[in-house]
Amino acid sequence: MLTENSDQKMKFPGLKLRKGTVPVPIIQGGMGIGLSSYTLAGAVAREGGLGVLSSAALDRIVSQRHGRRFRAREAAAQDVRDALFLGQGGKIGMNIMVAVINQYEDSVLGSMDGGVDAIISGAGLPMALPEIALNHPRADEVSLIPIVSSGRALEVICKRWKRTGRLPDAVVVEGPLAGGHIAWRKLEEATDPANRLENLLAQVFEVAKNWGNFPVIAAGGIYTHEDIVRTIQSGCAGVQMGTRFLATYESGANEVYKKLLVDCKEDDIELATRPGSPCGMMFRVLKPSPFYQQALRREREPKCDKGYLLNKGNCPSKYENEKTFCICNGLLASIDLNQNEKELYTVGHTAHRIDRIMSVKELMCELQNIPFTQEEQTPKEVRAHDKTPLIEAGYKSQEISGATLIRPAAALNT
Numbered sequence: 001m002l003t004e005n006s007d008q009k010m011k012f013p014g015l016k017l018r019k020g021t022v023p024v025p026i027i028q029g030g031m032g033i034g035l036s037s038y039t040l041a042g043a044v045a046r047e048g049g050l051g052v053l054s055s056a057a058l059d060r061i062v063s064q065r066h067g068r069r070f071r072a073r074e075a076a077a078q079d080v081r082d083a084l085f086l087g088q089g090g091k092i093g094m095n096i097m098v099a100v101i102n103q104y105e106d107s108v109l110g111s112m113d114g115g116v117d118a119i120i121s122g123a124g125l126p127m128a129l130p131e132i133a134l135n136h137p138r139a140d141e142v143s144l145i146p147i148v149s150s151g152r153a154l155e156v157i158c159k160r161w162k163r164t165g166r167l168p169d170a171v172v173v174e175g176p177l178a179g180g181h182i183a184w185r186k187l188e189e190a191t192d193p194a195n196r197l198e199n200l201l202a203q204v205f206e207v208a209k210n211w212g213n214f215p216v217i218a219a220g221g222i223y224t225h226e227d228i229v230r231t232i233q234s235g236c237a238g239v240q241m242g243t244r245f246l247a248t249y250e251s252g253a254n255e256v257y258k259k260l261l262v263d264c265k266e267d268d269i270e271l272a273t274r275p276g277s278p279c280g281m282m283f284r285v286l287k288p289s290p291f292y293q294q295a296l297r298r299e300r301e302p303k304c305d306k307g308y309l310l311n312k313g314n315c316p317s318k319y320e321n322e323k324t325f326c327i328c329n330g331l332l333a334s335i336d337l338n339q340n341e342k343e344l345y346t347v348g349h350t351a352h353r354i355d356r357i358m359s360v361k362e363l364m365c366e367l368q369n370i371p372f373t374q375e376e377q378t379p380k381e382v383r384a385h386d387k388t389p390l391i392e393a394g395y396k397s398q399e400i401s402g403a404t405l406i407r408p409a410a411a412l413n414t
């Protein structure tokens with residue numbers, strides 16, 4: 001599928017959304033919890049790509065950043081507004097995981113309230129997405145984009161979505177080299193050549209052709225400009241990349257996480273299965289993650305006090321530590337939002353190729369193969385719950401009933 005003798009220099013065509021076009025067809029993939037922070041998504045949008053937030057645990061993150069309590073819907077709206085503010089007119093998406101079941105609907109509607117351009121949804125089949133979105137007045141302005149890992153999954157989604165009169169505006173095809181959760185439950189399946197990204201893309205092209213030929217976006221293991229050229233020449237409308245964006249100053253990962261990203265070797269990257277994620281899908285981790293090490297030794301007592309993955313009150317890691325570990329606690333620790341727990345680092349298969357942390361601007365230039373002019377200042381490293389970048393970009397603070405609220409100057413007193 002992907003041709004070897006591609007033109008090494010190529011100006012990429014824009015990626016058409018339902019409304020408007022993303023000038024550079026590079027989607028910075030959603031990375032929860034708090035890794036694809038508003039600073040990262042805003043910077044990517046500013047450089048012409050699609051900057052994507054993650055809805056996971058935004059209630060906690062945005063409440064900290066804004067100094068008052070936000071529920072899931074309000075938090076999603078605010079995160080989108082903050083990223084759009086830093087994005088200076090660029091396009092912003094929201095990644096919403098089906099597995100975060102309790103907040104799914106609020107996250108969809110809140111993102112739409114906030115002005116999101118696209119909702120990208122996977123970690124399960126997003127069957128109900130159009131039903132929820134079509135209740136919103138902005139339904140016709142927001143692209144609905146499922147993430148799949150097979151042609152069959154896309155077929156099932158299209159059949160269901162058709163009943164609502166809305167088909168996908170594009171589809172992301174995620175292969176087994178991606179970071180975070182991958183679609184497979186067993187190592188033999190994840191490493192089966194039949195499941196290589198190019199083979200999954202071939203299946204998905206076939207299905208997409210029968211349902212209106214919407215754009216197909218490839219994800220998982222895409223690392224260089226040349227990879228993107230080959231992907232686009234194979235018929236894809238764009239790429240979604242996670243690991244490269246994780247290794248930027250603007251991402252929400254903490255310093256230890258970023259240092260480990262630079263230092264890690266291929267052997268340090270592992271697909272966690274037993275114990276693994278309570279979602280049941282394989283979860284790619286950095287083996288030296290302190291939380292993972294603790295989980296391998298079954299030293300962490302089963303405990304879930306966060307509840308994002310609770311399905312009807314149940315998450316296996318609440319009761320046992322033999323088969324699963326509590327990803328919510330480990331992931332929150334790696335963005336400095338959970339002092340009492342050790343840190344859990346997820347990465348893509350290509351993490352060992354990262355040799356330094358760079359700015360989003362430099363990365364976007366490298367990926368497009370265009371000259372990069374050094375910024376006057378290295379972008380500041382901040383976590384997703386830090387408000388400093390908003391204040392520096394022009395938000396003002398205002399004391400209301402003992403709380404310090406921050407908002408764009410024009411919005412104060414409203």
Ligand SMILES: Cc1cc2nc3c(=O)[nH]c(=O)nc-3n(C[C@H](O)[C@H](O)[C@H](O)COP(=O)(O)O)c2cc1C
Nearest residue numbers: 029030031032178179180220221241242243346348
């Ligand atoms: C650290 C990290 C966290 C991720 N978290 C999520 C997530 O919360 N939801 C999701 O749908 N995908 C998630 N992903 C997948 C990315 O959005 C993207 O599709 C994938 O990483 C692409 O592969 P690459 O890392 O090789 O570029 C994550 C990836 C990484 C690296």
